[in-house]
Amino acid sequence: MAPATARADDLLASVAEAGFWVAPRDALRTLGEIVAQGQALAAGCARCGHTRQWLAGELAAAPAALTAGAVAARLVCGEGDCRSRTGTLAVLRPPDRRPGARRRHLSDRDIARIHAMAAQATETYRPPILEDLDAPIRVGACLPGQETYVGAQVMAAWRGRLILGWPLGRRARDRRRAVDDMLA
Secondary structure: OOHHHHHHHHHHHHHHHHOOEEOHHHHOOEHHHHHHOOOEEEEEEOOOOOEEEEOHHHHOOOOOOOEHHHHHHHOOOOOOOOOOOOEEEEEEOOOOOOOOOOOOOOOHHHHHHHHHHHHOOOOOOOOOOEOOOOOOEEEEEEOOOOOOOOOOEEEEEEOOEEEEEEEOOHHHHHHHHHHHHHHO
């Protein structure tokens, strides 16, 4: 056996004694907490590359007080005859399900302008509608209960105010696109 291979095997053997690696912030989290937040666990074997996922439904059958660190310490790869005790255990967080501004193609500049405009809304004052955003939409803001604009859709609630949106019609979008092309 070559010296480099022997050192690599020694390293793998020392890591194998420690079990699967798990992030310190997740090691003390209980399976009950992970299930309550709708999260899952995933493990990947360092030797054979086999991966396994445990969804919240499967984790609910395990003892709720068991920590992710305890699971990682006992984990063994189940793929074929691998039986490796090295790898990584991770808590999978669900994707951010907020209908994001990115989906509406709003830039960071647009979002900052919308927040500044919405912050001005009071019971007696409604700020002017923003019509020159980078996205094909007009945006206004008001307090809850004042959404009387015709055709407006409530896009979001932000700091006690409603952000209203009006999609641009085809002609307005084409006009805006033509102006953007002239300026480019």
